[in-house]
Amino acid sequence: MDFYIKENCKKQKINHSDDHQQQEIVFQRLPRELFMDIVSRLPTDSLIQFRFVCKTFQNITYDRDLIQIHLAKSHQPCLILHCDYPLNNQLYFVEFPDHDSKQSLKRIQTPFSTDMPEFSVVGSCDGILCLVNSLFNDPICVYNPFTRQYRELPKSVEFPNQEVMYGFGCHPVSKDYKIIKIIYLITPQTVVRSLRRHRRRRFMQSEVQVFSLGGQEWKSIAAIPYQLDHLSGVASLNGRIHWVDHHAVFRGLIVSFDFSDEEFREIRMPERNEQFTRSDYHLAVLRGCLSVAIPISARLGGGLDIWIMKEYGVKESWVKHYKVGTYIPKLISQEISQAHGIWRNVLDTRSVRVLCLQDNGDILLEYKGGTLASYNPEEGTFKDVAFPGMPRLFQTTVHVSSLNWIE
Numbered sequence: 001m002d003f004y005i006k007e008n009c010k011k012q013k014i015n016h017s018d019d020h021q022q023q024e025i026v027f028q029r030l031p032r033e034l035f036m037d038i039v040s041r042l043p044t045d046s047l048i049q050f051r052f053v054c055k056t057f058q059n060i061t062y063d064r065d066l067i068q069i070h071l072a073k074s075h076q077p078c079l080i081l082h083c084d085y086p087l088n089n090q091l092y093f094v095e096f097p098d099h100d101s102k103q104s105l106k107r108i109q110t111p112f113s114t115d116m117p118e119f120s121v122v123g124s125c126d127g128i129l130c131l132v133n134s135l136f137n138d139p140i141c142v143y144n145p146f147t148r149q150y151r152e153l154p155k156s157v158e159f160p161n162q163e164v165m166y167g168f169g170c171h172p173v174s175k176d177y178k179i180i181k182i183i184y185l186i187t188p189q190t191v192v193r194s195l196r197r198h199r200r201r202r203f204m205q206s207e208v209q210v211f212s213l214g215g216q217e218w219k220s221i222a223a224i225p226y227q228l229d230h231l232s233g234v235a236s237l238n239g240r241i242h243w244v245d246h247h248a249v250f251r252g253l254i255v256s257f258d259f260s261d262e263e264f265r266e267i268r269m270p271e272r273n274e275q276f277t278r279s280d281y282h283l284a285v286l287r288g289c290l291s292v293a294i295p296i297s298a299r300l301g302g303g304l305d306i307w308i309m310k311e312y313g314v315k316e317s318w319v320k321h322y323k324v325g326t327y328i329p330k331l332i333s334q335e336i337s338q339a340h341g342i343w344r345n346v347l348d349t350r351s352v353r354v355l356c357l358q359d360n361g362d363i364l365l366e367y368k369g370g371t372l373a374s375y376n377p378e379e380g381t382f383k384d385v386a387f388p389g390m391p392r393l394f395q396t397t398v399h400v401s402s403l404n405w406i407e
Helices: 002-029 032-039 044-050 055-060 064-072 188-196 330-338 342-348
Strands: 078-083 090-095 106-108 119-125 128-133 140-144 149-152 162-170 177-185 205-212 219-221 235-237 240-245 253-258 263-268 282-286 289-295 304-309 318-324 352-357 363-367 371-376 381-385 395-399
Touching (some): 032 064, 078 119, 119 162, 128 162, 140 177, 162 240, 235 282, 240 282, 282 304, 282 352, 289 352, 318 363
Antiparallel strands (some): 078 090, 078 395, 090 106, 128 140, 140 149, 162 177, 177 205, 205 219, 235 240, 240 253, 253 263, 282 289, 289 304, 304 318, 352 363, 363 371
């Protein structure tokens, strides 16, 4: 009896192996372009499982052409939620919800958590997340949450009393992924003037460093005459990353860093009658265009004006494309109802951040503290966005799943 079972198992294994060989032969006979087109339509999870079928399929999943074709077809992004409350840092993933179904959060493994238990999300590019130690600024880690590959970058030069900003992106042609580190050196005079001028720091000396994933060490480039403001958001577009210049905020100046030639450039914001203030606006990318969301004064009805730069780099192409009304999500409304005195006013002034456009044309918004809502521009209506298992406090990153391998 045992002999019969063993022989039967052997036959099944042989038949199973034969099936794989036959499938492999069929796919090998297909024209390369057709085969790539078929495989690139699979979701990322399926492609990762795909490499366990046979050695040929495993090699295909590392093909740079397939990775780029698959990325080009990933039109619908997903959301990465970073939660650091109450103690442990965690990442969660959720696909954009359809109107007919509810998506649930999926917890993402963080294999780097032993070396970096406390971290912040710098940004996302082509399916790769860039994370930084939120306690010590180093190490920096790049991580694909779908392939679960990660790489810890070497530490760069540290300075005493430094304030650091980061950016993450890639060369649009060579796909060389780079991290930029902007270090502002804080002197005692800077702190004194900061206190005297309502915490507005004077211009500080800077140090700019760049690391390429194709290299092994950080390199320093020329210092910059800008004091960039991370509170106004970071927008990645056309192989460039964009910030607002804190000192030129009243003139409406956006500063970009080009990952191809590693140069900084200036972009002018749309003309407005009202003065800009540092907390007035933030950057976003909508419809593949650089965008800026500007809050409307409460005496004028409140809400947001969203401007879109139709032709990149051309100041005259700025167009006011959306007007978002005022809204308080249900969760925040409950907090306000429980607040008293001055705290009621503080809660009522929570900021809102434009995340992206969904396929149905709705604008996805994140309210301070981690509350999501969508806005329908045609109907002028809002809808709270919540998922089963959603953490109480989180920060959202718009991401795209990919087969992009770190190494």
